[in-house]
Amino acid sequence: MHLPRTLAVIIAWLCLMTALHADTAPLNVLARPGLNLNGKWAMIIDPYENGYYDYRHQPYDATEPATGGYFLDRKPANKSELIEYDFDTAPTLTVPGDWNSQAERLLYYEGSVWYRRKFDYTPSAADHRLFLYFGAVNYRADVYLNGKKLGTHIGGFTPFAFEVTGQVQPAGNSLVVRVDDTRRVEAVPTVNTDWWNYGGLTRDVLLVETPAVFIRDYQVQLKPGSSNTIQAIVRLDRAGPAASAAVAPAAPAPVAVRVSLPDLGLSASGQTDADGVARFELPAPNLALWSPASPRRHTVELSTPGDRISEKIGFRTIAVRGADILLNGESVFLRGICLHEENPLRGGRATTEADARLLLGWARELGCNFVRLAHYPHNEYMARVADELGLMLWEEVPVYWTIQWENPDTLTNAQAQLTELIIRDRNRASVIIWSVANETPVSEPRTRFLKTLVDTARSLDPTRLVSAAMEVHTDPADSNHKIVDDPFGQYTDLLSFNQYIGWYDGLPDKLPKVRWTLAYEKPVVISEFGADALQGLHGDKLTRFSEEYQADLYAQTLAMLQKIPQWRGATPWILCDFRSPRRPLANVQDGWNRKGLIGENGTRKQAFNILREYYESRRFTAVSP
Structure with missing residues (x-):
């Protein structure tokens, strides 16, 4: 069956x-x-x-x-x-x-x-x-x-x-x-x-x-493959006495469910099936789609005889075709930045809507249309505010570095976190990518583990892209030859990888010499690059931790990336300095990762302007480098 x-x-x-x-x-x-x-x-x-x-x-x-x-x-x-x-x-x-x-x-x-x-x-x-x-x-x-x-x-x-x-x-x-x-x-x-x-x-x-019978879960988004038909799946939750072990429970009576989008003049009525689920399709020939340039959201009302939910939801399509990322059918370049869920001004978790507006507002000031929420699910305010501001999002679960790939309980844990994230945010137009991992070393058990997460993501939400931040390998015969051939790449929609040439791999003068071999003809999104800089520390371009070093690395990295024909976006590491016990260097790090473009005091570093100027130059240019 x-x-x-x-x-x-x-x-x-x-x-x-x-x-x-x-x-x-x-x-x-x-x-x-x-x-x-x-x-x-x-x-x-x-x-x-x-x-x-x-x-x-x-x-x-x-x-x-x-x-x-x-x-x-x-x-x-x-x-x-x-x-x-x-x-x-x-x-x-x-x-x-x-x-x-x-x-x-x-x-x-x-x-x-x-x-x-x-x-x-x-x-x-x-x-x-x-x-x-x-x-x-x-x-x-x-x-x-x-x-x-x-x-x-x-x-x-x-x-x-x-x-x-x-x-x-x-x-x-x-x-x-x-x-x-x-x-x-x-x-x-x-x-x-x-x-x-x-x-x-x-x-x-x-x-x-x-209420006793209420709307627990719903998906309201464009029907896969369509830009003008809205699909709604509504699941009800009803209280009831436990069934006797000897008597099969009777099928619940159908419940009337109504879906309406009043500003579009659309509505439909139906009933739940035996599983408590009601499904709808609403043709919307004049639907205004959500995009960073026009983050249009529509009021969606879901109701039953005893319950009512009202949401503002944006509708858009996201897909890949060859080396291109298509938003609403048009090629898009992802002008991005990475972000931790931390308010640097107080050095603690970002917890409120005001925190989300502060951090995402800084990303918009940088010229971003895209933000990677690293390395774990951020709070719900982030996606809701991104919907409003017109920022596309990469959301991620904390399958980070090396975990127990062959432990079934660890896999169940990762699947549960991914499931909870997707169910929470799959009505947010801003979310375009589910990421299942970051910098995980290649092995057969690891690839099986991650493939299971990809399958979980696609079963819960087939309308978004799936990716992961992979690692780069160096040709043993030529340190300037970089290779991305992770076998997991066959399962993802994007070829996303982290690279720190000029910081952990040589000095910035290495960047012009680098050449790339990529195993997959997919859109390339550089999920991390960067260098540490203590805000206010100045020196020449070779002085580690100086603003000048970081700015020069950004300028040379951007020039290097433009040589990759498949390059379709980047999320440099990272918008703001953030706390990390791994960073003990006194008077420089003091327990902070200093790769932020904004210091812990909120002051912009020189590299902030380098990236902002580059993103401004890409705003109205062709997608391909």
């Missing part, structure tokens, strides 16, 4: 979520009623994990009822009872936010921290449902409500939710989260990265209220 494609994807997704004990978050939670749980949370640092394990290292939450554990949030019953923690007198941390940048003693801390938030809430209707939503928690989250464990989520950059219908009291609820950001060899990413391991409740925490 062959399952319908949509049903097969949903089943695969549910299997992934079951494996990680949490459910994918409902979409568009910010537009739903409920309670914002951001703000001050009590916190307890727990490096020995006394709040999670007993003295024989058995988890307290493994028994019911639990006999101990900080998640019980207990107070002494009398003056003689011994309880060695107290959230009421503990210090606080701001949520969303990382703990590293909020307390000096936590700057380098990795381990467990307990968060506690008290709240009151009464649903607006007796049959309404409640979900606890987390935008992201780095890295492992164990979540408890009123002393009962809701579940666990693994992965530091994607949203998840737990249903808590019937578990929320009108007053005095205790929400406790154990956050553990310990780096582990089997994790995604693994122990070795070149960015700061910011721990904590790093994104929004919300109590979300929905």
